Amino acid sequence: MNGVVIVAAGTGSRMKMGINKQFIKLENKEIVAYTIEQFKNNENIDDIVVVIKEEEKEFFDREIVEKYKFDKIKIAFGGKERQDSVYNGLKLLDERCRVVLIHDGARPFVSNEIIAKSIEEAKECKAVVVGVPVKDTIKVVDNDNNISQTPDRNTLWAVQTPQTFDYKILLKSYEDAFKEKFYGTDDAMLVERIGYKVKMIEGSYNNIKITTQEDLNIGTQILKMQNR
Numbered sequence: 001m002n003g004v005v006i007v008a009a010g011t012g013s014r015m016k017m018g019i020n021k022q023f024i025k026l027e028n029k030e031i032v033a034y035t036i037e038q039f040k041n042n043e044n045i046d047d048i049v050v051v052i053k054e055e056e057k058e059f060f061d062r063e064i065v066e067k068y069k070f071d072k073i074k075i076a077f078g079g080k081e082r083q084d085s086v087y088n089g090l091k092l093l094d095e096r097c098r099v100v101l102i103h104d105g106a107r108p109f110v111s112n113e114i115i116a117k118s119i120e121e122a123k124e125c126k127a128v129v130v131g132v133p134v135k136d137t138i139k140v141v142d143n144d145n146n147i148s149q150t151p152d153r154n155t156l157w158a159v160q161t162p163q164t165f166d167y168k169i170l171l172k173s174y175e176d177a178f179k180e181k182f183y184g185t186d187d188a189m190l191v192e193r194i195g196y197k198v199k200m201i202e203g204s205y206n207n208i209k210i211t212t213q214e215d216l217n218i219g220t221q222i223l224k225m226q227n228r
């Protein structure tokens with residue numbers, strides 16, 4: 001069995017629109033609804049957990065679950081950090097899941113091909129993330145904004161979700177991280193730190209995370225390109 005945890009319990013503070021950005025509509029449909037639909041319609045996915053804020057449950061049930069007939073999804077409640085939310089979702093997944101994908105609710109443009117490729121690769125190598133080679137030159141700056149390093153661009157990728165793992169390995173990496181009060185900004189970091197190799201596979205530049213207001217226009221264009 002393959003399961004997915006979709007995290008949608010953030011606040012969207014960088015969006016500056018006063019609501020959880022997952023509920024902003026693009027072309028008349030909420031961002032999180034596009035994301036859930038991609039996994040619900042994917043034949044490789046057997047179990048879906050969506051992590052939301054407890055105080056948004058009533059709204060989510062009415063405006064997302066009922067409206068789009070997402071009757072088979074399970075709901076978990078989020079925590080303070082993304083990592084807390086993922087962990088709450090993981091605990092609700094069916095124990096028969098061998099492969100688990102973690103995906104941001106705010107990345108609605110994930111394709112069927114990326115989902116299928118991630119699962120296939122994870123069955124082989126146990127830990128795989130999608131990303132894209134960076135196009136810009138990346139600088140590391142110090143506290144005074146002076147450049148301290150220019151890493152070789154050929155070694156740099158921007159990581160996205162889905163991030164896909166063997167369920168037992170991922171659970172152990174989360175438990176270890178919490179035990180040692182380690183917080184990472186993605187799931188792979190937790191698996192890397194307990195010594196597993198994590199493979200990077202090429203995703204798509206269209207698989208953006210809706211983060212700031214500029215992303216809403218770009219998102220509408222991507223939807224058109226994807227005929228959705």
Ligand SMILES: Nc1ccn([C@@H]2O[C@H](COP(=O)(O)OP(=O)(O)OP(=O)(O)O)[C@@H](O)[C@H]2O)c(=O)n1
Pocket residue numbers: 007008009010011012013014015021022051078079080081082083085086104105106107209210211
């Ligand atoms: N405590 C949290 C924080 C984030 N997320 C989710 O993790 C994903 C990636 O996080 P991000 O884009 O940072 O979302 P927000 O935290 O909502 O945005 P911001 O940082 O601008 O407040 C989002 O789908 C978000 O809903 C979550 O489930 N629980």
Ligand SMILES: C[C@](O)(CO)[C@H](O)COP(=O)(O)O
Pocket residue numbers: 082104159160161185186187209
């Ligand atoms: C997991 C992630 O989407 C990979 O790019 C990203 O790290 C989430 O980070 P955020 O700080 O929650 O935006």
